[in-house]
Each structure stands twice: as C-alpha cells, then as structure tokens.
Amino acid sequence: MTVTNALSVAARTMMAEPLAGGRFGEFGGRYVPESLVAACAEVEEAFREAWSDASFRHRLERLRAVHAGRPTALTPAVNLSAELGVTVLLKREDLAHTGSHKINNVLGQALLAHRMGRRRLLAETGAGQHGVAAATAAALFGLDATVFMGERDIERQQLNVFRMTMLGAEIVPVRSGSRTLKDACNEAMRHWVTAAHDSYYCVGSVMGPHPYPWMVREFQRVIGEEARAQCAAELPTSVPTHVVACVGGGSNAAGTFAGFVDTDARLIGVEAAGGAAMTDGTAGIVHGYRSRVLQDEHGQVAEAHSIAAGLDYPGVGPEHAYLGDIRRARYVTVTDDEVVPALRRLARTEGILCALESAHAIAWVLRAAGTADLPTGSTVLITLSGRGDKDMPALMATATR
C-alpha cells in the first residue's frame, strides 16, 4: 500500500484526541501503580479544562512569543538544496530559547502546574535539553525543579548540567541500569509516587501514561502549525512533499507531523539505529504506556545506544507506533557513523551547527536525496530540533581535523 492510499479519513484525523483510556489504536494507555492513577487523572482533568480555556491558551501564546522567541524561523537551506537537487527547508527549533523544541512543551506544562497549585516540577532528562527547559520554566514561575539524569548523561552533557544548576534546579544523578534516560525515567516516576501531592511530573516527550503523550503533542503542535503556514508562503506547492524529523521519544516529530497529517506530505521519523523502537521494537509496556519497545527475549526493556543522548531511549511515543501501524508515517534509521558527517555538512553549507539528534534527520535526507525515497525535485521540511552547543565537547573528542 502506498502512503497516499493509506491516507484514509482515520489517518487524516487521528491527530485529535486519543480514544478512551488514552489509546492510539492498541498503544498508549495508563499503566502505572495505583497510587499514580489519581495523579494522572488529575493532570488529565486540569489539562482538558486549561486547553479549553481561552485565557490559558492566550497566556501560553504570549509566553511563547516573549520568552521563547516564537515563531521560530523557516530557513531555506539554499546551498544544501543546490547540492542535493531537492529543496530543503529547515524549521529552526534550535533558535527557540534554551536551544531546542523542549521549551514549547515545558512552558505549557509549567503553566498547567502553576494553575494546579503545585510548587515543584519533577523532570527526567537525557540530553539535558528538557532539564534545562524545565529549570528555566520553574525559575520563571517561581517553582522548585528536581531533575533526574543518568550518570552517563551527566558525564556527556556537562554543559547542560551546569546550565540547570545555574538556573537553580536540583540534579539527582541516577546510577542504576545503563545510567541514561530510561533509568532517569524510572527514578522520576518512582519519586513521583511519593511526591504527587505537591509536585507536578513534567514529562519530556510524547511518552508516559495518559494524558502525557496527547498533552505533550498538543504543546508541540505549534512547530507543525507554524511550519505549515511558513511553507505555504515559501513553496509554490504550499505543502512540502516530505516532512522529516528525528525521533527519540518522538515529541518534535509528533509536533511537526501534527501540522501536516491532513496533507499528502510523506511523514518520515528518523531514529538512531541503536535506539530504534519503531524498527526493532515489539509491543510492550514501558514507563506507564504501551508502545513499541526494545526488549530482550524475556520481555525486559533492552538498552538503547546513540551518539545523541536524546535518542538513546528504548521506547517511542504511542502515537508514533499507531502512525507506523496505519502507515501514515514511515520510520527509518541512521547510524552514529552517518550523523557526525551530516552535522558537519550542514554546518559547512549553511552555517548552522545543529544538535546531534537533529543531525539524524539531516543524515537521512543526505542518504535519500536523488533516490526513490526522496526523488530529485522533492521539497523537504526538516525540523532542526535543537542547536549543537551541548554536543561540541563530544565532537571535540571525535574530531579528526
């Protein structure tokens, strides 16, 4: 079945609310200890109420404009386009305050936490971008912030750890398991059980128990909606033929796709080859939701690996699992070895140093341009989810010249 044939009515409208119980097809749901069921229900009720309140939306819109610097630019990658024979447009989430798309979601959740009367934000972080965004929003709203982070990520993302400290957040190092994002999520959820009365769990991607995958996508929808209007002004065809974004938990991709799901654009999510839950995962439960998950033969969650700290997560947002099942979106992988050259190529052709996560999307476009996957003459929107400052120490370690 071609993607175009698969654009059924369901596929074009699935980006509305999830089904009963927070399901996207057979994925999603709320698989949490009993003590957290009420906490999730409270967040859901508060979000529904806030999202239908014009004053909440207005405050969020204003915060995005005056604090986060939205709308972010759409930059035509003129030199790269000429080299590849496809028109490349970059949605510049790297230009948002704090350096990535994570701020969109966090401003929404912090505003909600404040409305709910909570005094502390709990967060988990991998690359540190969500932690920095959470620490930033907490400072802005006068809330405390506690950020759980794997020891390995603390080592490789020292710049962001220091930024969080400067912003007044408490960092809790997580020493269990692979000492990365998966373990930080486990610890944050464990802590939430004891702190739900006064703390708000600010989830960093379209993952976790209902309502988080839906709510986070709604807060990230701004990427796709802005890009849709900007593409309409930029392209004679109005809508690009391809829309490409990297996928860790999947929030920048979900937000981007939300603006194009009702069009004929091909939606492509790019995973790290070592953390490819869509490609290599099987149905299972992780961190309170059902989705595609990397698992061993005993059903234990397996470890993921990526040069990009934000992509080495063994699960993927449930809506992506659904979009993959109904073939509305396609998920592909790129290896660590392709990512650094892709980052350098973008830097040298366009003068933009993007995050290693975002370079996954660039790497796929470099590989696919001129093939049946991305024919010459295509128009491709790529979401640059973040800027590369945090990755410079890692790149300095691998630089050959």
Ligand SMILES: Cc1ncc(COP(=O)(O)O)c(C=O)c1O
């Ligand atoms: C810059 C950047 N891009 C992408 C991601 C992956 O997250 P998501 O798939 O939720 O967009 C991260 C996660 O930390 C990130 O920091």
